[in-house]
Amino acid sequence: MSPARLPNSYFEQMYAASADPWEFTTRWYEKRKRALTLAALPRPRYRSAFEPGCGIGVLTVELAGRCDRILATDIVDDALRRAADRLAGAAATVDLRRWGLGDDWPAEHFDLIVLSEVCYYLEAPALRTVVDELLDHLESDGVVLCVHWRHPVPEYPLTGDEVHAILGGHRGLSTVGSYRDDDFLLEVFTPARSPRHSVAQQEGLV
Numbered sequence: 001m002s003p004a005r006l007p008n009s010y011f012e013q014m015y016a017a018s019a020d021p022w023e024f025t026t027r028w029y030e031k032r033k034r035a036l037t038l039a040a041l042p043r044p045r046y047r048s049a050f051e052p053g054c055g056i057g058v059l060t061v062e063l064a065g066r067c068d069r070i071l072a073t074d075i076v077d078d079a080l081r082r083a084a085d086r087l088a089g090a091a092a093t094v095d096l097r098r099w100g101l102g103d104d105w106p107a108e109h110f111d112l113i114v115l116s117e118v119c120y121y122l123e124a125p126a127l128r129t130v131v132d133e134l135l136d137h138l139e140s141d142g143v144v145l146c147v148h149w150r151h152p153v154p155e156y157p158l159t160g161d162e163v164h165a166i167l168g169g170h171r172g173l174s175t176v177g178s179y180r181d182d183d184f185l186l187e188v189f190t191p192a193r194s195p196r197h198s199v200a201q202q203e204g205l206v
């Protein structure tokens, strides 16, 4: 366990108390947020996606319809077991692994990294290190999608707004799209080192 992030036991207790601790499968709030998340992805398909903190795999299933392969990880075995059940027969090749932000990164590269409701469990310096490492594992045409709840949660080291300030303020990332309401912030980043191509440019419209 790293002291720079909320302990695994915090999440293990949540999964011991509920099969779906954040009510991803039942709340309209979550369903709508997932729809906006999927809609914000600038390309129709991705070769290799990374989703740290996949939980019970509700978002992973929807990402599977847009990706050839997904590496989906969590720090709680119960969550990974439930994700495996949900992802049986998924449209993509999904590799489920126990791994957490703050651990050593896998020796792989991705053209999509999805950080959904997972970055505020880290302290600010640890999150900055994660962003440095993320850039080393992001393809030059890669996309980072980041989405976080904005209301304060006393136990979390960071708020959603603080998370997005760290990502948006990192010189290695360029913001190419965003959505904000009272409840959550959603942003799409590409590597600052790469040329920017809007969706209309990709389609030859401009």
Ligand SMILES: C[S@@+](CC[C@H](N)C(=O)[O-])C[C@H]1O[C@@H](n2cnc3c(N)ncnc32)[C@H](O)[C@@H]1O
Pocket (backbone or CB within 6 Å): 005, 006, 011, 022, 024, 052, 053, 054, 055, 056, 058, 059, 073, 074, 075, 076, 079, 099, 100, 101, 102, 115, 116, 117, 118, 121
């Ligand atoms: C709110 S859920 C988000 C699930 C999924 N990303 C989504 O948005 O539908 C947060 C998940 O992150 C996991 N988690 C907590 N700390 C983590 C870390 N440092 N690295 C990876 N996953 C973590 C928890 O176990 C939990 O399953």
